[in-house]
Amino acid sequence: MAHHRTKLLHGTLDALILKTLHQGPRHGYAIARWLGEVTKDAIQVEEGSLYPALYRLERKGLLQAEWGRSELDRRAKFYTLTKKGRANLEKEVEDWARFAEAVSRVLMGEG
């Protein structure tokens, strides 16, 4: 529904998904919901971004998928972080930290 301010999401979505799954297996819809809740909608993942991202991550071997049943008893595909995914998450978190620190130094600095 709402949005327009999320060109910033570019490049961070994969890490956000991996991190969400670091807490345990989840299905796609739940991942998007959770991210919205935790960040009070500062991060809103559209389904048209979410599912392609999940395929991408699965194709890269960072996630593993399995069909199951959701809490509400609907068919749902549950994703699990692989060992490779866990390693990748670590790297992406580091990259983000370095990058965010750099951007903040510029944008928040005097001048």
Place this chain on the structure above:
Amino acid sequence: MAHHRTKLLHGTLDALILKTLHQGPRHGYAIARWLGEVTKDAIQVEEGSLYPALYRLERKGLLQAEWGRSELDRRAKFYTLTKKGRANLEKEVEDWARFAEAVSRVLMGEG
């Protein structure tokens, strides 16, 4: 020369340029140089990204351009922040702060 880690730059480049110019007029090449120096190369702006970005910002009325001479006496196009650009910068800094806080909360959190 080096790079590969800058898919993250997506969406923040405009703000970084505007902020650099908030300190006063600069030509394109100097903007990229300065960003690299301040961030110890954590942010590297390729020329193929830089110049299109500058045109974009000029076309939007956020920057104003004028030909002049560089410190080393070469022809160079100097960019100045417009009033509209200044306002836009403020908004982009806010957006960044909110977004970065949200991403950090997710990525740095336990779980």
Place this chain on the structure above:
DNA sequence: GATCGTACCCAGAACGTCTAGGTATACACC
């Protein structure tokens, strides 16, 4: 039995960055 929320899927558009070329000029050096 219509509507709403869950849960998934997809094609194509839109957008921004990068690659990989190119021009021109100033300066240092041999």
Place this chain on the structure above:
DNA sequence: GGTGTATACCTAGACGTTCTGGGTACGATC
């Protein structure tokens, strides 16, 4: 005078990711 390096700009096309806008199916609720 010729060569190389750094400065400073420019561009077309490739590329990757996100978003738009469509769609299916099913359970629950009224």
